[in-house]
Amino acid sequence: MSKQLELRLSGSGGQGLITAGIILAEAALKDNMNAIQTQSYGPEARGGASKAEVIISDAAIDFPKVTLPTMTLALTQIASDKYIGDISEEGTIIVDDTIQLPEGIKAKNIYKIPIIKTAVSEVGKEIVANIVALGLIVGLTGIVSEESLEQAIMSRIPKGTEDLNRLALKKGYELAKNI
């Protein structure tokens, strides 16, 4: 059985979700899996809701776009309203706990998690909410190894922010454990 994750990361421009998508894909490559990342461009990506998508698989990936995600993350209400509805029946929805989910939404797992609050109050910077989210996603799915994820994060972040990002990652893993 090939390990496959079709992930949609959504939020507002500037939350670092495209970077998070690239980091997760690069971690998958380090684990010798295949990965493809795509993202929304243009007016859609500036303000409003932006999204990054990642497919990770043991097998070759032909079609590069996510059609029905197996996991969707939303960090803002606007992104949630726009993207959360497309989810596989076996899929997992993760939203920031500030988000109101529409009634009747169906997925195997629906988690409301204080991602942004954790970044702000426990790590000290809202900007690392994307790394908290990555810790949470990998903690839940085990789709990549923790070692590869940390390496991939370290090679994509600005110098001098290593400790901050390591802490954010740790807090993300803790959020996953507490579910």
Add this chain to the structure above:
Amino acid sequence: MARKVKFLQGNEACVEGALMAGMTFYSGYPITPSTEIAELSAEGLPRIGGKFIQMEDEIAGIAAAIGASLTGAKAMTATSGPGFSLKQENIGYAALTEVPVVIVNVQRGGPSTGLPTAPGQGDLMQAMWGTHGDHPVICLTPDSVKETFDLTIRAFNLAEKYRTPVILLTDEITGHMREKIEIPDQSEIEIYNRIKPTLGEDYKAYKVYDGDIVPKMADFGSGFRYHVTGLMHDETGFPSNSTKNAAVLMDRLMAKIENNKEDIITYEEIETADAEYLIVAYGGTARTAKAAIKTLRAEGIKVGLFRPITVWPFPEKQVVELSEKVKDVLVAELNYGQMKLEVERVVKGNCPVRFCGKANGEVLTPEELIRKFKEVL
């Protein structure tokens, strides 16, 4: 032999390939979804002593690239639909003056400024017929990030070998998606450089010497005096109104591509050996077709894929052969049926040719293609 594994966009891989092919000059006018090609060329070229110039528009972008190529540089320009339209006149100029140049068109939704951030494949026919007058065309279309790298190198090699503009026709799908690419060591890359003259005063700029495919090309400014014009010209390069001379020149221009199709045309076939049905797809849409074929094969349906990698000149011979074996051909593309016309032309009624496509800025999904395919069963 240092191979590097990277996670790149197709546009980024294009620049990696261009630099490895020996690009030393880029001029253009940035346009979505090709902009990363300009950005990375601007970053990469100064580091190797090359030049990047952002010109005032797309016309000047290709004009400067042609000029640079005449002085011996390997030159590239990149654009998308609206800019590709503007470059057409100078593509014809490069074809007649036989100046090697690589033109990248990362296709978006058209016509006009259309859908800047969304994929399309509506420029296939423009790549062939966009500039006026009969002229040879080489046009290559990748379906992955790695192939974008490979075909950029090949585009430079073919441009140098056949002294002709080469169009790398990609799309927003392959241009913007990131995937794994293993970048080979420079020593593993085959590079073709134009043949330069050593003949001194006897040099004729547009004379084909024994054993050559094209005239030897002197770097402008290197001491060889010659003339370059978009008018019909004789072997010296000076204009000539002689119809006899024009016929010789036109025949030679067309023949240098026509007689070397075996070298120029490449394609991919998947599951065609026992195929009863054929899907034809290229560029980003071929990825949709590859996924669809896996699903259909798993259901026991004998369907194969023919993917032209060289779209111009069109792989006629291969499509004809396949059309004699299968019951039906389905052409999938993001337009209203441009390659379908070409497939119909060469298949000549051997089997029905059907079409699956759209031009609203969305990609074709495997499910949509499978649904259309199954109408034949």
